[in-house]
Structure formats: C-alpha cells, structure tokens
Amino acid sequence: MSFQNRQWFYVKRPDARVGDEHYELRESELDGTLAANEVIIRARIISVDPYIRIQQHERNTYDVPHPLGIVQRAGAVGEVVASNSPLFKEGDWVSAYSGWQLYAKCHHSELTKLDPAAAPVSTALGVLGMPGRTAWFGLTEAGKPRPGDTLVVSGAAGAVGSLVAQFGKRAGCRVIGIAGGAAKCAFLTDTLKLDGAVDYRAHPTVEGLRAAIEQATGGVDIYFDNVGGMVTDAVIPLIKLRARIIICGAIAQYDGGLDTPDLAPRFLQHMLFKRATIQGILARDFTSRMDEMVKTVAPWVKSGEIVSQETYVDGFDQLPAALNSLFEGKNLGKLLVRV
Amino acid sequence: MSFQNRQWFYVKRPDARVGDEHYELRESELDGTLAANEVIIRARIISVDPYIRIQQHERNTYDVPHPLGIVQRAGAVGEVVASNSPLFKEGDWVSAYSGWQLYAKCHHSELTKLDPAAAPVSTALGVLGMPGRTAWFGLTEAGKPRPGDTLVVSGAAGAVGSLVAQFGKRAGCRVIGIAGGAAKCAFLTDTLKLDGAVDYRAHPTVEGLRAAIEQATGGVDIYFDNVGGMVTDAVIPLIKLRARIIICGAIAQYDGGLDTPDLAPRFLQHMLFKRATIQGILARDFTSRMDEMVKTVAPWVKSGEIVSQETYVDGFDQLPAALNSLFEGKNLGKLLVRV
Numbered sequence: 001m002s003f004q005n006r007q008w009f010y011v012k013r014p015d016a017r018v019g020d021e022h023y024e025l026r027e028s029e030l031d032g033t034l035a036a037n038e039v040i041i042r043a044r045i046i047s048v049d050p051y052i053r054i055q056q057h058e059r060n061t062y063d064v065p066h067p068l069g070i071v072q073r074a075g076a077v078g079e080v081v082a083s084n085s086p087l088f089k090e091g092d093w094v095s096a097y098s099g100w101q102l103y104a105k106c107h108h109s110e111l112t113k114l115d116p117a118a119a120p121v122s123t124a125l126g127v128l129g130m131p132g133r134t135a136w137f138g139l140t141e142a143g144k145p146r147p148g149d150t151l152v153v154s155g156a157a158g159a160v161g162s163l164v165a166q167f168g169k170r171a172g173c174r175v176i177g178i179a180g181g182a183a184k185c186a187f188l189t190d191t192l193k194l195d196g197a198v199d200y201r202a203h204p205t206v207e208g209l210r211a212a213i214e215q216a217t218g219g220v221d222i223y224f225d226n227v228g229g230m231v232t233d234a235v236i237p238l239i240k241l242r243a244r245i246i247i248c249g250a251i252a253q254y255d256g257g258l259d260t261p262d263l264a265p266r267f268l269q270h271m272l273f274k275r276a277t278i279q280g281i282l283a284r285d286f287t288s289r290m291d292e293m294v295k296t297v298a299p300w301v302k303s304g305e306i307v308s309q310e311t312y313v314d315g316f317d318q319l320p321a322a323l324n325s326l327f328e329g330k331n332l333g334k335l336l337v338r339v
Numbered sequence: 340m341s342f343q344n345r346q347w348f349y350v351k352r353p354d355a356r357v358g359d360e361h362y363e364l365r366e367s368e369l370d371g372t373l374a375a376n377e378v379i380i381r382a383r384i385i386s387v388d389p390y391i392r393i394q395q396h397e398r399n400t401y402d403v404p405h406p407l408g409i410v411q412r413a414g415a416v417g418e419v420v421a422s423n424s425p426l427f428k429e430g431d432w433v434s435a436y437s438g439w440q441l442y443a444k445c446h447h448s449e450l451t452k453l454d455p456a457a458a459p460v461s462t463a464l465g466v467l468g469m470p471g472r473t474a475w476f477g478l479t480e481a482g483k484p485r486p487g488d489t490l491v492v493s494g495a496a497g498a499v500g501s502l503v504a505q506f507g508k509r510a511g512c513r514v515i516g517i518a519g520g521a522a523k524c525a526f527l528t529d530t531l532k533l534d535g536a537v538d539y540r541a542h543p544t545v546e547g548l549r550a551a552i553e554q555a556t557g558g559v560d561i562y563f564d565n566v567g568g569m570v571t572d573a574v575i576p577l578i579k580l581r582a583r584i585i586i587c588g589a590i591a592q593y594d595g596g597l598d599t600p601d602l603a604p605r606f607l608q609h610m611l612f613k614r615a616t617i618q619g620i621l622a623r624d625f626t627s628r629m630d631e632m633v634k635t636v637a638p639w640v641k642s643g644e645i646v647s648q649e650t651y652v653d654g655f656d657q658l659p660a661a662l663n664s665l666f667e668g669k670n671l672g673k674l675l676v677r678v
Contacts, residue, residue, distance in 0.1 A: 062612040228607055247610045263602035268567055271586045271619035273393075273401040278617040280610035 001032035001082070003040065008100035008319050010072045013058055013065075016255045017327065022056075023072065023100075023320045030103045034084035037108045041094055043078040043101065046316075046337045047125040048323040049159070050226075053254040061258065062282055072100040072319070075130060077114065077121045088113065095124040100319050102339060119301050126334035127163055127301055127308035128294055130283045134248060135163035136293045137286035139171070142246045142279040143222045147172030150217050152235055155226030156197070157184040157309075159334040160248060164224045165194055166306050176216045178231055180329045187332060191307055200231050209234040228252045229264075236267045243276040255327060309333025340371035340421070342379065347439035347658050349411045352397055352404075355594045356666065361395075362411065362659045369442045373423035376447045380433055382417040382440065385655075385676045386464040387662040388498070389565075392593040400597065401621055411439040411658070414469060416453065416460045427452065434463040439658050441678060458640050465673035466502055466640055466647035467633055469622045473587060474502035475632045476625035478510070481585045481618040482561045486511030489556050491574055494565030495536070496523040496648075498673040499587060503563045504533055505645050515555045517570055519668045526671055530646055539570050548573040567591045568603075575606045582615040594666060648672025 005028050012022045032040065052074060055066040066073060076099070080092040085108035088094065093114040098104035114121045119128055126132060138160075139145060151168040155161040156177025165188065168175045176196040177188040185197035196216040203209035209230065213220075219240040225232050229252025239245070253261065271278065286293070300306040311331040313322040316339040326335060344367050351361045371379060391413060394405040405412060415438070419431040424447035427433065432453040437443035453460045458467055465471060477499075478484060490507040494500040495516025504527065507514045515535040516527040524536035535555040542548035548569065552559075558579040564571050568591025578584070592600065610617065625632070639645040650670040652661040655678040665674055 060612075061608070062614075225607070228605065232607065247607050250605075250608045250611060253605060253608055257605065258608050261604040261606065261608070264605050265600040266567065266589075266592060266596065266603050267600065268564070268571065268586050268617070268619075269400070269589045269592055269597050269600070271617055272589060272621065273399075273619070275401075275619045275621060275624055277619075278607070278610055280607075280612070280614045280616075282611065282614060285614055 003030040003103040005030040005103045006316055007071045011068055013056055018324050020320050032082055037085045038105055039080055039085050039088050039108050040082040040105050041078040042081045042103055043076040043339055045077045045122050046339050047075040048335050050249055050251050050326055057258050074099050075125050077124050093121045123308055128298055131159040132163055133286050133290055133293050134283040135160045138246050138248050138281045139164050139167050142281050143244050145171040145173050149173045149221035151175045151222040152220045153224045154178045154231045156188055157332055161226050162309055162333050165192055206230055206233050214238050233264050236270055239274050239276050241274050243274055245278040247280040311335050313337045342369040342442040344369045344442045345655055346410045350407055352395055357663050359659050371421055376424045377444055378419055378424050378427050378447050379421040379444050380417040381420045381442055382415040382678055384416045384461050385678050386414040387674050389588055389590050389665055396597050413438050414464050416463050432460045462647055467637055470498040471502055471636055472625050472629055472632050473622040474499045477585050477587050477620045478503050478506050481620050482583050484510040484512050488512045488560035490514045490561040491559045492563045493517045493570045495527055496671055500565050501648055501672050504531055545569055545572050553577050572603050575609055578613050578615050580613050582613055584617040586619040650674050652676045
C-alpha cells in the first residue's frame with residue numbers, strides 16, 4: 001500500500017513578505033510499510049502561525065533557522081490511516097507536528113490522540129493547543145492579572161490575542177483590545193464582550209493612537225503584546241506603576257525587521273519611572289504544563305464560555321498564501337487550512 | 340541664636356545640561372528657636388545624584404516634578420548644632436534629606452543617627468545609603484545572580500555601578516564593567532578586580548562596541564543598566580536565554596532625552612527569542628528593607644572587602660557644577676560635595 005502525498009517544501013529564505021516563490025509543491029508516493037509503533041496520518045487541518053515566519057530568518061532567533069529543502073514544519077490535525085502501534089487505530093484523530101504535507105509517517109510518540117466528542121479537533125491547533133498555552137501562561141504567569149487591572153492586548157482579534165483578552169476578562173480585568181479595522185473591533189466588543197476596542201488603522205500617527213488608547217484605558221497595568229512596532233510605541237508611555245508587559249510576538253517586524261530593526265523612540269526610562277517589567281514568553285516555555293492549561297480551559301470551551309474563533313482557508317495549495325495573509329491581518333481568531 | 344545660612348534654590352528648569360543659571364545662591368538667617376523635637380543640623384557633605392536631574396523634568400517621571408523656587412532637594416550628612424529632641428545632642432552625626440543648604444531645621448523623625456566609629460559618615464550617602472540600597476536590591480532581587488552568570492554593568496565606575504559590580508563578584512558572577520576612558524577601566528580591573536572592562540569611548544559605533552562587549556563576555560546573563568543610550572543598544576542583542584536586564588538609570592537620556600526621546604533600533608524581539616526580562620527599579624522600592632542591606636553590607640565595608648570609592652568636590656558654591664559633572668563622567672564612585 002502507498003499514499004499519494006503532496007508536500008510543501010521550504011526552499012528559499014524570504015527577504016520580506018513570504019510568497020509562493022519560497023516554497024515548492026512536490027508530489028510523491030509515501031510507502032505504507034510500517035515499522036513497529038509507526039503510524040501514518042492523513043492531515044485534515046494544517047496550521048499557519050506567525051512563528052513560522054520567525055523561523056525563516058537566516059540567523060538564530062529563538063531557535064536555529066528552519067532548514068531549507070525540507071517540508072515546512074507546522075502543527076496539524078489528522079486521521080490515522082494506517083497503524084502498526086498498539087496505541088492508535090485507523091480512524092483515530094490525532095494532532096502532530098507533521099508539517100505542510102497531506103500524509104506523514106510518524107512514530108506513535110509524536111502523536112497526541114484527540115477526542116472529537118470532548119472538543120472540536122481543530123481546537124488542538126488553537127485554544128487547546130499551542131496558541132491557548134501561550135495565551136494562558138503568558139497572561140497568568142507573566143501578566144499576573146488582578147481583578148480591576150486594565151489589560152491591553154495588541155493583535156486582540158488574533159489566535160492568541162483573542163484568548164488572552166477573554167482570559168483577562170475571566171480574571172476580572174478591564175480589557176481593551178487593539179486590532180485593525182472596524183469589523184475586528186466590533187468582534188472584540190460584541191462577540192468577546194471586551195470593555196473597549198481601539199482600531200489602530202484609524203490612527204495613523206503614534207501620538208493619535210496613543211491618545212485613543214489613553215482615552216480608552218486611562219493607563220495600562222498589563223500590556224500583552226503580539227505585534228510590536230507602532231502599536232507598542234503608542235502603548236508603553238501609558239503604563240502604570242508596576243505594569244507588566246508581555247512580549248509574545250512582534251508581527252510588525254517579521255517581514256525583514258528582525259534582521260534590520262527599524263528605529264523607534266527609546267522607552268526604557270518608562271520602565272524605570274514605573275518600576276515595570278517586560279518579559280518575553282514562548283509557548284515552548286510551558287509545554288510541560290499543557291495538561292494544566294487543558295484541564296482549566298477545556299471546560300470553558302465545551303460550555304461556550306470561551307469563544308474559540310477560527311478562520312478557515314480551503315485547499316492544500318493555499319498554504320503559503322494563508323501564511324502570508326496572517327501579515328495582512330485577514331484572519332479572525334485562529335487561521336487554519338483545510339486540506 | 341541664629342545661623343548664617345546659605346541655600347541653593349532651584350529656580351529654572353533646564354532644557355538640556357544643567358548649569359548655574361538654573362539655581363540661585365541665597366543667604367539668610369536661620370532662626371535658632373526650636374519647637375519640641377526639632378533639631379538644627381549643619382551639613383558637612385552634600386550629595387549630588389543623577390536622579391536629581393530626572394526630577395527636574397517638567398512632567399511626572401517617577402514622581403511629580405521638583406518644584407521651582409525651593410531649596411534643591413538632596414541627601415546630606417551633617418552634625419547636630421542645636422537640639423530640642425531627646426534623641427539627638429550637639430555633635431551627633433546624622434544623615435537627612437535636607438537638600439542643598441548649610442543649615443536645616445528638622446523634626447527629629449527626619450534624621451538618621453550615624454556612628455562614625457562603625458563606618459565613615461560619608462558612606463551614609465553611598466554604599467550604606469541610597470546608592471548601596473539600589474545596587475544591592477537591584478542586583479539581588481531583579482538580577483537574581485547565580486554563580487557563573489556573566490554580569491555586565493554599565494556606568495560601572497559610578498556610585499551604583501561600582502557596587503553592583505562588586506556585589507556581583509561576591510555572588511560568583513563573572514563581571515564585565517563598561518565605563519568611559521582608560522583610567523576608569525583600569526579602576527574596574529585593578530581596584531575592583533572585575534573580570535574585564537570595556538571602554539565605550541574607544542568604540543564610537545554601536546557595532547564596534549557590541550563586538551568588544553561580545554568578545555569580553557561571550558553573551559550576557561545579567562545586564563545592570565545605569566546609562567541607557569548607545570551602550571544599551573550594544574548590549575541587548577548579546578543577551579542569553581532567560582537573561583535579566585535591570586533598568587536602574589538612563590543617564591544618557593537625562594539631558595532632554597526624557598521629554599524628546601531619540602530613536603534607537605527596536606529590540607523587543609530579543610526579549611522574545613531569549614525569554615528575557617527587563618525590570619525597572621528605584622531605591623525607594625526597597626526603603627523598607629534598608630536594615631537588611633546595611634546588616635549584610637556594612638561588615639564588608641568595615642573589613643575593606645568592598646571598595647566604596649568616593650570623589651570629593653570642595654565648596655558649597657560648587658554644587659550645581661558638581662551635579663553637572665556627573666553627566667560628563669568625571670567622578671569615580673560616589674560624587675560628594677564637602678561644604
């Protein structure tokens with residue numbers, strides 16, 4: 001038995017925005033012969049995440065660069081289609097870090113079994129997966145939210161931001177989301193029930209944006225930052241005494257700005273004046289505590305108390321374009337590709 | 340009885356470097372009549388500190404701006420010359436926040452009695468005073484030094500930096516100091532016995548300075564920052580995993596750069612990649628733990644295990660110029676004015 005595979009190979013490092021030219025779509029036969037404890041999965045949903053863009057940089061970032069000439073690494077959810085493992089049988093749903101390919105042969109230790117009755121399997125790539133873990137521990141561990149704190153979230157309509165904002169509400173914070181465009185801001189206030197939303201696109205200057213955020217917040221106790229750039233320039237001077245700033249992403253800089261950072265006003269004096277902290281966090285820092293997050297958050301997902309918003313793109317061919325679209329702000333919540 | 344007083348009044352906010360024009364020297368008679376528990380002290384040593392320059396800004400920084408038209412606030416050490424308090428008698432040495440004036444009438448609760456036999460009284464303005472507290476708790480609480488960590492200190496020949504560097508050595512760190520000029524660097528390695536020193540004046544570009552610091556350190560676990568500006572631009576990309584950056588000062592920005600910050604390369608991505616922290620600290624955060632610091636550090640001062648370097652300027656008239664000279668890097672260790 002064999003499987004007709006399709007794979008996106010990462011073949012060229014982007015200088016700026018990622019596009020089709022940085023990938024090659026290849027077709028091949030995947031031999032179905034299985035060694036002991038091997039499993040073949042057929043991906044059904046593949047993840048595109050901003051961190052992918054970081055790994056494409058030529059230099060070390062939080063890890064060595066993603067190698068050229070291999071399948072693009074990424075998280076996926078799929079079905080077992082062949083198994084030589086006592087732990088998995090055909091038809092089981094699993095999540096795996098199997099990358100941008102339709103079929104993958106995996107050792108069973110690489111797979112996490114999913115229960116479709118407990119939660120939609122797609123949540124393993126979102127609220128009950130890496131983005132959820134990032135949001136939960138980033139907010140609770142680094143942000144240390146207290147009832148009454150004012151929490152500002154940038155990229156608040158995104159995969160991580162939309163969860164941070166909701167977790168913040170549950171912790172008793174007053175939550176103001178920053179997002180691009182009126183539709184996203186309406187999502188923040190109407191669907192996520194945040195206390196306010198600021199459309200950064202409506203404020204083209206840092207000073208104007210800062211004034212809008214100041215008006216909406218009156219000062220910031222916690223800033224959960226997914227975007228960096230001008231939005232962060234606007235927020236930092238608004239921090240209050242002992243504010244906590246969590247650096248979770250810098251999406252504004254991923255298109256070249258990591259190698260050649262642009263210039264921004266110095267701000268460390270505000271850290272001094274307010275005795276504030278900045279902490280960088282990554283999902284991997286909390287991998288060992290995944291069970292703790294799932295135990296807490298899964299019941300909220302099941303009961304509908306947490307909105308786990310998803311945006312779908314259809315088609316394996318669309319993976320590079322879908323990754324690209326993250327940087328155009330087109331997704332609401334977690335962006336997923338159905339394959 | 341009365342006392343012929345001399346006082347420096349703060350009368351004009353500086354735009355850039357502070358100078359004589361921002362102060363007025365006034366003479367007056369201080370009436371020696373004392374209410375219950377009042378004491379008159381004659382200052383002998385008056386402190387000039389970089390924070391004074393922060394308080395002169397028009398806007399709130401870590402506090403409301405220093406008012407115009409009053410005596411410049413500052414720490415001082417002096418002798419009791421008249422007392423209506425059961426706690427103090429003539430000839431007692433005390434420290435007080437009595438400002439730039441020869442005589443001050445104080446409520447006894449404002450005074451701390453000093454024991455000249457235990458340590459030189461000047462140390463109450465340095466290693467056993469505010470700068471010592473800043474250095475001790477800034478390093479131990481925010482820096483969390485571990486044996487083998489590489490600690491980089493900017494402004495390492497200054498009042499706080501020279502103490503941080505020595506406390507770091509005692510904690511088992513490898514300590515590299517950054518200072519301006521060959522003489523200061525020799526002080527760091529020869530007198531303070533640091534593991535290395537980098538003369539930032541010998542490296543006019545950020546890239547060159549960074550290369551020198553990288554060569555001296557191989558990467559930075561703790562960065563204790565007293566200066567900000569280009570030195571900090573050079574250090575931050577060299578941080579290692581889970582680095583701790585302590586913002587204690589930004590002396591490079593105090594001459595106007597707080598109100599109109601200059602531009603520098605964005606760096607928050609490094610915080611993300613390395614899951615590092617930045618924490619702003621001020622001496623006042625640890626005032627309640629002063630006894631803890633003194634108990635630990637005073638024996639080291641007495642035994643000579645800690646070098647408490649001081650630079651003296653003579654003459655009450657010299658106070659504004661002495662403050663100014665802090666920003667020209669002329670002092671080694673704590674700068675004090677004998678009056």
